[in-house]
Amino acid sequence: MNASQTRKKVTVALFVATFLAAIEGTIVSTAMPSITGELQGIRQYSWIISIYLLATVITTPVYGKLSDLYGRKKMFVIGALIFLAGSMLSGVAQTMNQLIWFRALQGLGAGALTTIPYTIIADMYSFEQRAKVQGWMSSIWGIAGISGPLFGGLLVDYISWRAIFYMNLPFGIVAIYLLASSLKETLEKRKRHIDYPGIITFTIAMFSLLYAMTLIRNEDGSGSGSAWLIGALFVFSVLFFVIFARIEMKSPEPIIPFQLFRNRMISMANLDSFLLCVINVVVIFYLPLWIQGVYGKPATYSGLAMIPLSVAWPLGSILAGNWISKKGLRFIAVAGSCFLLASSIGFSFMNASTSIALFIVYTFLAGLSFGLSLTSLTVAVSSSVGWELRGSAVASNNFIRTLGQTIGITVFGLLLHTGSAEQIEASVLAGSLHTIFVWVAALSVFVVLVSLSMPALKQAEQQQRNAS
Numbered sequence: 001m002n003a004s005q006t007r008k009k010v011t012v013a014l015f016v017a018t019f020l021a022a023i024e025g026t027i028v029s030t031a032m033p034s035i036t037g038e039l040q041g042i043r044q045y046s047w048i049i050s051i052y053l054l055a056t057v058i059t060t061p062v063y064g065k066l067s068d069l070y071g072r073k074k075m076f077v078i079g080a081l082i083f084l085a086g087s088m089l090s091g092v093a094q095t096m097n098q099l100i101w102f103r104a105l106q107g108l109g110a111g112a113l114t115t116i117p118y119t120i121i122a123d124m125y126s127f128e129q130r131a132k133v134q135g136w137m138s139s140i141w142g143i144a145g146i147s148g149p150l151f152g153g154l155l156v157d158y159i160s161w162r163a164i165f166y167m168n169l170p171f172g173i174v175a176i177y178l179l180a181s182s183l184k185e186t187l188e189k190r191k192r193h194i195d196y197p198g199i200i201t202f203t204i205a206m207f208s209l210l211y212a213m214t215l216i217r218n219e220d221g222s223g224s225g226s227a228w229l230i231g232a233l234f235v236f237s238v239l240f241f242v243i244f245a246r247i248e249m250k251s252p253e254p255i256i257p258f259q260l261f262r263n264r265m266i267s268m269a270n271l272d273s274f275l276l277c278v279i280n281v282v283v284i285f286y287l288p289l290w291i292q293g294v295y296g297k298p299a300t301y302s303g304l305a306m307i308p309l310s311v312a313w314p315l316g317s318i319l320a321g322n323w324i325s326k327k328g329l330r331f332i333a334v335a336g337s338c339f340l341l342a343s344s345i346g347f348s349f350m351n352a353s354t355s356i357a358l359f360i361v362y363t364f365l366a367g368l369s370f371g372l373s374l375t376s377l378t379v380a381v382s383s384s385v386g387w388e389l390r391g392s393a394v395a396s397n398n399f400i401r402t403l404g405q406t407i408g409i410t411v412f413g414l415l416l417h418t419g420s421a422e423q424i425e426a427s428v429l430a431g432s433l434h435t436i437f438v439w440v441a442a443l444s445v446f447v448v449l450v451s452l453s454m455p456a457l458k459q460a461e462q463q464q465r466n467a468s
Contacts, residue, residue, distance in 0.1 A: 006182045007124055011133060013178035014117035017080060018137055020168050020175075021113035022144035024052070024106075027152035031161040038161070039096045047100050050214045055107025056114060057402045058206045062199055063112040064119070064395020065255045068388055069194070071185045072120045077176055079112020084172045091165035115395045120183070122382035122390055128325035131379050135321020138375040139314030142367070193253040201247060202255060205240035208233045213410040257392055265384045265455050266393060269377045270400045272333065272450045276373055277404030279340065279440050279447070282412055283309065283366050286433060287347075291359075293429040294352050305356065308364035316371020320379075329380045330454045336373030337444070337451040339365045344444040347437040352430055373451070374401075380454070412436050 028049060035048065059079075067075040086106025093099035121133050155163040212233035215226060248254040260266050287309075291302040320332050343365035346358065381397045382390055416432050 009178045009182040013175040014120060016171050016175040017113045018117050018140050019144055020171055021110050022141045023148045027148040027164050031152050031156045031164050034156050034161040048103055051100050052103045052107040054210050055104045056110045058203050059108050059111030060115050060399045061256050061395045064115050064391040067116050067119060067391035072116055073183045073185050076112055076116045077180055079109045080172055080176050083109025083113060084169055087165045087168040091162040115398050118378055119391045119394045127383060131324035132321040134378055135317045135375050138317035142310050142313030195251045195253055195255050197247045198244060198251055198255040201240050201244040205237050205244055208237035210406060213406055216410050256396060257389060260393055260396060263384055266381055268450060268454045269380045270397055272447060273377050273397055273401050274404040275443055275447045277401045278408035279443055280370055281405040281408040282436060282440050286436060290433055294426055308360050309367035312364045312367030313371045316368040317375045320372045320375035324376060324379055328456060329376050330456050332372050332376040333451040333454055336369045337448040340369035341444040341448055344441040348441040
């Protein structure tokens, strides 16, 4: 088998793995009513999704560092096997508590599937080819957004909600086989140091932070016990982050190498990614609410109105992949941020009489901006360091993105007022959403400024071409 065929097999395996991780959120959301109905656990509804995200966020930087130490293939296979074990067990769960634990296990594996594929692509391809392949890989998230609800609905209606978990098994096994049999790695034989204290303190700090945010998002805040717990979790999180930082500064192999943040390109790309994902979560979650609550349209209509976002996102990713080597990373990032600013300003001026045609235009521009910007930032981060730090660099960027979404949904959730508890009042909802969209427009200005401040990356691009 020649090198080209081997590379194609590995790429197919990575695309399949990324699709499984990407579709997991949307496909499970569709099945939640059936799951809670059968397992009698409506009060634990949110934890089925939240625990998966918590586990994924916490393990993302860990897998990134371990892939630098022990190789991409080994850590990908381990993570994929954990993900599949969690999927299989989730499918046989008999109670909500069991399902929550099994979803946590699934998330522990998903951290590898959301990070290592991008790192392997950066290892295998030259700078020009890498941009194109990572563009296609980024587009998978948009495709998953379109197909997830459809597949989930079909499986739940015609088979069972359990099938949405079993579906991962055959595809995951194929992905593991293709990658394990095709990817060849040569690692320097030396004693490896695993930063166990760093892993433990980081896990405690992140779990405390994200659990507190989950409580803020899911609780009404009326109970003093709940407020006390949230406050205690934040204090606990800060304490362990301080301990984690001290450990990392002394560790020979830190989980999150702080030297990454001295790299201006990585620092600016991470800041840009954070702001983009804070905005991204508003677009994904609150635009459907505008359609249903302000326009008074049904859920099906809301889903159709969001199709431009799901189409434009992969389109932007593919265009970014094809244009990066010709126009440069900073140009693509700035172009994406300008599209975002235009769409955000449009959203901030919407009212109940705004035409659906304008809504679709704004939504399309937002999707295009996410595809262009996030793809260019992924390539920028992976192209700014060598092999020995690439896994950690890509993982840190993915971690920052998920953290941005988590903080975004929490903070903007506090700004959302729907009126009476019995039903959503359109006028009150429109006012709350308008406030949120104005804040998003203000954040978009910062995204433009950060994009303009990014280095041109000419030196990094040349270094990567020479190394390839």
